[in-house]
Amino acid sequence: MCQENPYKPQYNGGIIVNPDLQNGSQGWSQFANAKVDFREFGGNKFVVARGRNQSYDSVSQKIYLEKGLLYTFSAWLQVSKGKAPVIAVFKKNGEYKHAGSVIAESKCWSMLKGGLTIDESGPAELYFESEDTTVEIWVDSVSLQPFTQEEWNAHHEQTIHKTRKGAMRIRAVNSAGEPVPNATISIVQNRVGFSFGCEVEKNILGNQAYQNWFTKRFTVTTFANEMKWYSTEAVRGKEDYTTADTMLRFFKQHGVAVRGHNIVWNDPKYQLNSSNSMVSLYVDTISYGTTLSTNLVESHFNTPNIPYMRSALDTRAATGLPIWLTEVDVQAPPNVQANYFEQVLREGHAHPQVKGMVTLSGYSPSGCYKMCLTDGNFRNLPRRGRCG
Numbered sequence: 532m533c534q535e536n537p538y539k540p541q542y543n544g545g546i547i548v549n550p551d552l553q554n555g556s557q558g559w560s561q562f563a564n565a566k567v568d569f570r571e572f573g574g575n576k577f578v579v580a581r582g583r584n585q586s587y588d589s590v591s592q593k594i595y596l597e598k599g600l601l602y603t604f605s606a607w608l609q610v611s612k613g614k615a616p617v618i619a620v621f622k623k624n625g626e627y628k629h630a631g632s633v634i635a636e637s638k639c640w641s642m643l644k645g646g647l648t649i650d651e652s653g654p655a656e657l658y659f660e661s662e663d664t665t666v667e668i669w670v671d672s673v674s675l676q677p678f679t680q681e682e683w684n685a686h687h688e689q690t691i692h693k694t695r696k697g698a699m700r701i702r703a704v705n706s707a708g709e710p711v712p713n714a715t716i717s718i719v720q721n722r723v724g725f726s727f728g729c730e731v732e733k734n735i736l737g738n739q740a741y742q743n744w745f746t747k748r749f750t751v752t753t754f755a756n757e758m759k760w761y762s763t764e765a766v767r768g769k770e771d772y773t774t775a776d777t778m779l780r781f782f783k784q785h786g787v788a789v790r791g792h793n794i795v796w797n798d799p800k801y802q803l804n805s806s807n808s809m810v811s812l813y814v815d816t817i818s819y820g821t822t823l824s825t826n827l828v829e830s831h832f833n834t835p836n837i838p839y840m841r842s843a844l845d846t847r848a849a850t851g852l853p854i855w856l857t858e859v860d861v862q863a864p865p866n867v868q869a870n871y872f873e874q875v876l877r878e879g880h881a882h883p884q885v886k887g888m889v890t891l892s893g894y895s896p897s898g899c900y901k902m903c904l905t906d907g908n909f910r911n912l913p914r915r916g917r918c919g
């Protein structure tokens with residue numbers, strides 16, 4: 532991914548002045564105590580921050596950011612030796628907002644992709660930061676492109692139309708194969724075509740109302756705990772797969788796929804014992820193998836930064852592997868939670884490389900984790916409903 536020459540700035544640089552540095556120093560200045568050089572190599576001009584003693588000794592540009600806009604950000608970076616992580620930072624009102632990062636290398640250019648939104652309009656300063664103060668940071672082809680929410684939504688519609696929809700031709704004929712004019716045809720969608728799921732706990736067993744609600748909506752599920760090792764071997768040496776088995780059978784009957792990325796929780800207490808063969812049985816049963824060649828993106832949000840989410844998905848998509856968003860949830864005040872959740876789902880659904888999404892919003896009699904979709908009677912909660 533590291534290129535001999537940087538590409539041209541995306542969107543002609545958007546609101547960045549002199550985005551490709553071809554106009555020398557115009558728009559760019561020193562940040563903190565770096566020394567700033569404007570260099571040229573093979574006809575390409577770029578800017579260099581050197582003599583750095585602090586991570587934030589850098590080069591910067593002042594810009595004005597507006598509330599309500601979604602900004603996509605990109606830049607091409609190089610460091611003077613080895614490799615070093617470089618972060619794009621927007622300083623605004625004494626706050627520091629990260630807009631993306633990349634591991635920059637020497638002798639070639641790496642593209643940083645990111646994005647941001649802000650809560651209040653105002654002046655801001657963009658600069659690049661690296662903990663490694665022994666390297667020079669080289670910067671070129673910077674772009675900051677604002678979009679309105681309407682433009683963003685229109686783009687969603689476009690991608691959804693292109694990647695999620697197809698044309699279908701229907702011909703009504705009689706028994707002799709002759710076309711029937713003015714035939715009335717009705718189409719009913721019985722099932723979601725996109726893999727959309729929800730995490731589930733064992734309380735679904737024996738709860739008919741929950742089962743109906745669940746199987747009507749979701750085509751895929753993940754067990755919250757029931758396949759984790761501490762559940763299947765709660766007492767050391769005594770393996771019990773009854774619950775997990777029953778759940779697997781139930782979902783198989785209803786055509787709901789089970790994904791098992793949480794067999795072993797990432798905690799040393801629950802690590803796999805190499806002699807535990809039953810776990811490998813589950814690995815086979817639920818084709819855990821496919822998840823190994825999939826980008827799983829755990830997706831917990833507070834206030835979602837949608838342009839940043841887009842750039843993170845783009846970066847993952849560059850590997851060519853399908854992407855699944857897992858454990859999707861939003862922790863936010865009730866008046867905005869449903870709206871934020873919808874933004875996240877729309878962004879995921881609109882990304883061509885996202886092949887499925889599983890939310891972390893299963894019902895539990897003791898309350899949901901961070902987000903509920905239904906009440907105890909399995910009526911969908913209102914969009915601004917309370918959450919457990």
Ligand SMILES: [Ca+2]
Nearest residue numbers: 551552576671
């Ligand atoms: Ca340039």
